[in-house]
Amino acid sequence: PAGGQPFAGALIERRGGARLAARSPRSVHPGSRLLPPRFQENADPQKTAFLLRKQWTLYSVSPLYKFSSADLKDYARMLGVFIATEKQKGLAVDVDGELGVRVAMSGLPELRGSEQDPAAVLVQLSLRSSLSPKNSEEKLIWSGWFCCVAGDDLLEDLPENFTCLPLFLVNGAESYTAIVGSWFQKTFDCCFRRLAISPLNLTWMAAMWTGCKVDKSTAATELLFSVPHLPQPLDISYAIHPEDAKALWDTVQKTPGEITQEEVDVFMECLYSHFHRHFKIHLSATKLVKVSTGIASAHCDGIIKFLQSQYLIGVLMLLTELAISQIQ
Amino acid sequence: MDEVIVEYIRRTVLKIPRDEIMAVLQKWGFLSEAQLQTINFRQTKESISHSVAQLCEESSANIKQAALLDIIYNHIYPNKRAWSVYRMNKTGEETDFFDFRDFKKKFRRQIQSALINVTINFREYEDNAIWIRIAWGTPYTKPNQYKTSYVVYHSQTPYVFISASTLRSNLPLLCQAMVVASNYHDIREMELRSHCLNSLKDIVFKRYSQNFQTNYPLQERNVLTENVDLRINDENSSEKERIHRLNQECFGDGPQPKLDFAQYKLETMFKSDPKWDVLEKKEPFRCLVKFSSPHLLESLKSLAPAGLADAPLSPLLTCIPQKARNYFKIREKKSLHPGNFVALFQLQDSSETQHMPILST
Numbered sequence: 001p002a003g004g005q006p007f008a009g010a011l012i013e014r015r016g017g018a019r020l021a022a023r024s025p026r027s028v029h030p031g032s033r034l035l036p037p038r039f040q041e042n043a044d045p046q047k048t049a050f051l052l053r054k055q056w057t058l059y060s061v062s063p064l065y066k067f068s069s070a071d072l073k074d075y076a077r078m079l080g081v082f083i084a085t086e087k088q089k090g091l092a093v094d095v096d097g098e099l100g101v102r103v104a105m106s107g108l109p110e111l112r113g114s115e116q117d118p119a120a121v122l123v124q125l126s127l128r129s130s131l132s133p134k135n136s137e138e139k140l141i142w143s144g145w146f147c148c149v150a151g152d153d154l155l156e157d158l159p160e161n162f163t164c165l166p167l168f169l170v171n172g173a174e175s176y177t178a179i180v181g182s183w184f185q186k187t188f189d190c191c192f193r194r195l196a197i198s199p200l201n202l203t204w205m206a207a208m209w210t211g212c213k214v215d216k217s218t219a220a221t222e223l224l225f226s227v228p229h230l231p232q233p234l235d236i237s238y239a240i241h242p243e244d245a246k247a248l249w250d251t252v253q254k255t256p257g258e259i260t261q262e263e264v265d266v267f268m269e270c271l272y273s274h275f276h277r278h279f280k281i282h283l284s285a286t287k288l289v290k291v292s293t294g295i296a297s298a299h300c301d302g303i304i305k306f307l308q309s310q311y312l313i314g315v316l317m318l319l320t321e322l323a324i325s326q327i328q
Numbered sequence: 329m330d331e332v333i334v335e336y337i338r339r340t341v342l343k344i345p346r347d348e349i350m351a352v353l354q355k356w357g358f359l360s361e362a363q364l365q366t367i368n369f370r371q372t373k374e375s376i377s378h379s380v381a382q383l384c385e386e387s388s389a390n391i392k393q394a395a396l397l398d399i400i401y402n403h404i405y406p407n408k409r410a411w412s413v414y415r416m417n418k419t420g421e422e423t424d425f426f427d428f429r430d431f432k433k434k435f436r437r438q439i440q441s442a443l444i445n446v447t448i449n450f451r452e453y454e455d456n457a458i459w460i461r462i463a464w465g466t467p468y469t470k471p472n473q474y475k476t477s478y479v480v481y482h483s484q485t486p487y488v489f490i491s492a493s494t495l496r497s498n499l500p501l502l503c504q505a506m507v508v509a510s511n512y513h514d515i516r517e518m519e520l521r522s523h524c525l526n527s528l529k530d531i532v533f534k535r536y537s538q539n540f541q542t543n544y545p546l547q548e549r550n551v552l553t554e555n556v557d558l559r560i561n562d563e564n565s566s567e568k569e570r571i572h573r574l575n576q577e578c579f580g581d582g583p584q585p586k587l588d589f590a591q592y593k594l595e596t597m598f599k600s601d602p603k604w605d606v607l608e609k610k611e612p613f614r615c616l617v618k619f620s621s622p623h624l625l626e627s628l629k630s631l632a633p634a635g636l637a638d639a640p641l642s643p644l645l646t647c648i649p650q651k652a653r654n655y656f657k658i659r660e661k662k663s664l665h666p667g668n669f670v671a672l673f674q675l676q677d678s679s680e681t682q683h684m685p686i687l688s689t
Contacts, residue, residue, distance in 0.1 A: 220616070227627075227631075227634075227636065229634075230627055230630045230631070230634060231626065231627075231630055232621050232622055232623040232624075232626045232627035232630065233621060233622070233627065234619060234620070234621045234624075234627040234628070234631075235619070235620045235621065236617070236618070236619055236620075237616075237617065237618040237620070238615065238617050239615060239616040239617070239618075240613070240614070240615050241613075241614035241615070244598075244609075244611075244613050244614050244615075247607060247609065248598065248606060248607045248613075251606045251607045251608075252604075252606050252607075266604050266606065269604070270598070270600055270604065270606055270607070273600065273601070274598055274599075274600075274613060274615070275617070277599065278592070278594060278596070278617075278642060278644060278658070279617075279637070279641075279642045279644060279645060280637050280638040280640075280641055280642040281631060281636060281637040281638075281641075281642075282636055282637060282638075285635065285636050286636065
């Protein structure tokens, strides 16, 4: 369970202090992970197209108490009132000609691993402008969605009345994130924490995503390293042609159906040694801060970008796992 | 026309840091000292710029004066622009006497024969540097003063520094004009780019301190002079000294030219430790590596002492100033000389003039 609230100034009232029973922490760096599945054929890529090519900031969320997906409309209304109140207090952004923020909450049933996972929940804030009050000409200013993909570990021992949606993704102004987050924390007795991605997990992503089969030509596998503590800081971008990176990975990854830590290590060692051969620099001693592939890109500050709808579920599965690790 | 010029001057003034506006205006010399005294420099920059604009309007500033102010601004703050380096070639050894008037006439005529809608201004500086400002229009529209290219040419050298800005399509015309006006035969873009104009000059004019052979005996050399605390015993002192010495040999003693980045397109073979039992391809392992830093060479120099790299550092990195380039294409050398590191890679002298493609989205 987490300490430290990320939203400054928000009132956190814990109701009853219901907490999950202590459980043995899931290994943060498991010996192996399943290969990421490709999207189901009958799923409609249009529905999730809006998620692609946007920058999403990641949070982990502890289970929500007495949350019901049947009450989304009520929640939206309540959140709208809360936002208006916060603005009165001068805590929110105010834009000229703005009549207020409209809140929409909807379910995204296609964003889950199995029927056991709760459906994802999308929250959207739009700006009503005085220019077109009746029109649906509203400007979307903030999006956040909760999801859970293959959250079996956490779902198993979940007490009644709790809903598990451990991963939260945000696109929009920090000020709105703070307000929405506070409301959820107050209403459902949960806790949001920024989800950073360790260099080790970034290497997993580099390996896994490089290995994904894509139909058409895609972007390079790019690793970004930072050496901040030198007198003059240095950034190193190391991009490998996607075909060559995949060819290398295919010879490394030998275990059928899953990826092992050892395989990831060998993959990275190969890349490091190729680099060292040319430049005599030990990349392994620098900090890996970002990984980009044709599937997705991930930054160590916990920022993700989805680039292909095919592997969306696979990426979400990995992120759900990271979120769950942080919660426990 | 007047309003456009005055607004252009105002926007140029806005770019200058507040404390330096007075000095720049004095250098410009268009407004009299008396006029300058009337400006309240303790206002916001926005207000100062309006005061200046007002005075310029009253004094009927014309396009030539506005262009001159822009040249002065860019001469003082050249690092706001990205510069590429070109080298001109001529057959024969004749060093013609450089006639500035003739140069200007030919340059102007060459450009205007292709495109009449341009504003061209020249200014010569003490170090024999000629600054040329070109504002581009189109065959149908007047020159846009905000779309400018800059050329810096040291007449005693074959080097031309160009900051083309947005309109790269005019680059061939610009290069052609340079060749004709300076009586050369052709011009070629070097694989060298940076924001720091002076460092580019240092590199091509060889004004930085180069590698030197250490002929001095050990005792005389300037080894790391730290405050020696006798209680601390540096176990690695000999290793530290070795690294320091090798670094000196690669980079030289003096300050390094300032570059923002170096880019390497690698088309070498992937070779790995056989115990991993991985990729054994006959084709090259294609990579694109880019190093970025506020001061790249100083940064690279500090890697070995920080334990992040071997000493001596790879010649691919240390050769940057000597080869006067920061774009490289590296291929595997056909004949292998095991043990001889430098012979393992072959720097391809690229005759292409376009940028290396970036692979990622």
